[in-house]
Amino acid sequence: MLHASVRALKYFAAVGICATIAVYALDVTKSAAQSANKVQLQARSDASPIYGITIPAGYRDWRLISVKQLTGVKGKQLRAQLGNDIAIAAFREGKLPFPDGTIIAALHWNEASSDTDNKVLADGFPGAGLESSFAGSAVNVQFMVKDSKKYAATGGWGFADFTNGKPGDEALHKTCFPCHVPAKDHDYVFTHYAPTP
């Protein structure tokens, strides 16, 4: 999900723009057919372009794979990668390629800090130069979904990027797979399982 991280920074300024660009509603509802069509289009507007992936229900409850930080000229992010049951089992067993049904979620937050927290650190541990940061406001969430047949053209993976619950545009999603190619030896997944302390 490295590309996702990157993209999140690159698109800091674009948060909310995708939602504006996306076609979310048809105002014309003159017939039942049109009404049905509207529902269909609205449903599609919640899915990622190209891959047709919607936000998996309950992903915030999934188990932890690892944590990351991304730094850049535009800011810093703290991030967590969570996995559904199939993903967690595969990571723990070192199973490659990941089996169909694997879903990896990458949650990205702006890095935040607290003067109060840092004062506690400075007072408690003088000279240690300690500073703490934590997950602040949400930036976006991204998913990799394994379906070796459906997504055969992209290494068996479908990709999705959501900001405020709305998927990014097609141009954004076209960049996902090429960015993951360098991780081909790990089935296109940059993230590795964090050891249990």
Added chain:
Amino acid sequence: MLHASVRALKYFAAVGICATIAVYALDVTKSAAQSANKVQLQARSDASPIYGITIPAGYRDWRLISVKQLTGVKGKQLRAQLGNDIAIAAFREGKLPFPDGTIIAALHWNEASSDTDNKVLADGFPGAGLESSFAGSAVNVQFMVKDSKKYAATGGWGFADFTNGKPGDEALHKTCFPCHVPAKDHDYVFTHYAPTP
């Protein structure tokens, strides 16, 4: 669990020392009574001093509360806070004080990076100055356990710090509660729940 973070850095050099200091075994096993006594002592050696807390089974499967980074002159850590079901419900409902039975786990890793990952970032996003880091080797894990009666003298919280599965010493555990006092308004817990992206 801020103090925990701090302590982890402070005790970077002490990793493994606690395990040496702790009394883990009695060589003398001359009678059944002594044998039973040995088992009892060994069991206690797996628990944190003062608070008597052992590592909760399956904590690595608990749900995510938030993620953090700790920086200092001795290095950087990436960290995750996980909670048992009672903890997660309390965080989501904003319930204070946390109910008895709450357990918060703080998992700490040395921050690591990959030249390959960073080359992908540099090639894909020239000029963005992007660098990624991730959870590397495990440092330690810490727990806060809420029991308002048992731990009445320390705000209702018991504390525990484990490195390689072995608890830190009594001197270390004496510092936990005083460090958490500045977070009294949040029931002595520094960590807040990270929003769902």
